[in-house]
Amino acid sequence: MSGICDGRVVVVTGAGRGLGRAHALAFAAEGARVVVNDLGVGLDGAPDADSPAAQVVAEIRAAGGEAVAHGGDIATTQGASSLITAALETYGRLDTLVNNAGFLRDRMLVNLDEDDWDAVMRVHLKGHFLPLKHAAAHWRAQAKAGRTPVARVVNTSSGAGLLGSVGQGNYSAAKAGIVGLTLVASAELARYGVQVNAIAPAARTRMTEHTFADTMAAPGEGFDAMAPENVSPLVVWLGSAASAGVSGRVFEVEAGRITVMEGWRAGPSTDKGARWTPAEAGETAQKLLGEAETPGQVYGA
Template sequence: MSRVLEGRVAIVTGAGRGIGREHALELARQGAKVVVNDLGASLDGRGASDAPAHEVVAAIREMGGEAVTNGADVADFEQAAAMVRQAVETFGGLDILVNNAGFVRDRMLVNTTEEEWDAVIRVHLKGHFAPLRHAAAYWRAEAKQGRQRAARVINTSSGAGLQGSMGQTTYSAAKAGIASMTLVAAGELGRYGVTVNAIAPVARTRMTQDAFPEMMADAASGFDEMDPANNSPVVAWLASEEAGDITGRVIEIEGGQICVEEGWRHGPRQDIGRRWEAEEVGKALRDLLASAAEPEQVYGT
């Protein structure tokens, strides 16, 4: 069987458990050398342990692959830079960045504290930005030296960020930001041979099994639609050289279903040719809304 990532070098953040673990294992099966990043924090982001990352590295080596551990806090700018350097110094380069790390502190909006907001935004949004920023700088330098790589970035958004989710204001805001970051990065980095896409995975993980217990129940038999491993083959292909014509996309994965998300688009419009008067706006806007597509419902409504 051909391996679509033979000889390529990947970083997977948050790869000690759940979806990230499955990504790391699948990328290794497909021939990639993997930097397995995980801080080993609890579900709410507190504490640290190197055990989860070491276990994944051991599993990859047992299957005959190559992997090293990394315990960086991905939202720390300098630690993220060191993680990229580790990949280059250990394996001779970097081709793939899978941004996956994150945690939740779910609250209804009126109960969310400033500390909870800052912590979740930091790990998801800055935790995507910092590794991407340093990887992009490396790829730009490589391109300028005539060594342009077929580089791939796969970010992790969520249905909560695309459609919204009750009780997850902070998480939804962070994941929406990741989707927008993906679009801009794709536009900026294409000149250096870099594609940037995002997935919106659906899976049974520490973050979802308590929030959506009925949806995340174990499959009684047959195909388990909530298995985290369902998402990883899509990530592996997006990380391949073959996927060079796909960028700036957000792809939702649920069981055996792949869905290309269609985000904000210009809809119905009316140009009055001058500044609007406040009393004119109501009728015009209601007419436009009547012909616009209905928004999808927020999860949990």
């Protein structure tokens, strides 16, 4: 296989199903050698009897590509470290990290248990941080040794992380945290040849199958707007050398649409040059709000 990722080694977390699987197959189709990570758990994080990572590796190899499975828990130091080691020991290098692993434990805030909060934060946010940390340490060492890499990281946020989503306080907070992590990593790692971006995808996966159940194309109709494979081309491009100069950006990806998201930035502002009284502050805030753009609506509101 050859393509825009020819010769690159790519790690994809949560790659046994859904978006991760689509990403792994797409990278392999473009010439990458892929480390397919998947813990093999259900939607709620409980152990699953299947071995999805091995199945994806088999698909890639059957198509003539190269891949290896990794079943470690990337939300632990040992699991994240062994993931990066798997790429280096198997293929001798690491070029791209795609952080994708996640699951849901949806509840309204008043019903959200502490364990449900912690579990989602652990998998989504810590599960992004630890692989990124260990990959970045490798790339920094390479750069300091005079072998500056052409490294890429693609993180997975969500529209819920950008706008919020009713019934998903834990998930929304974790996905918003991933955007913040992306911005910091982009700034800190640029000197080592690393570009870091994030996507906010919308696709039909195990996590969203009920949401998008009615959007599947009927047999013979062609384009399935909610197929996870629609998201992967942008991820592959961001993970390739062809994306040079693009870092610290967030892209919303859905069906055939790609949108560059523009985050928090200064809007209307007034400076009194002295301390406000509460009444003055309130009056001024109301005036500024009248001049500001209306924010996007929280999903499900």
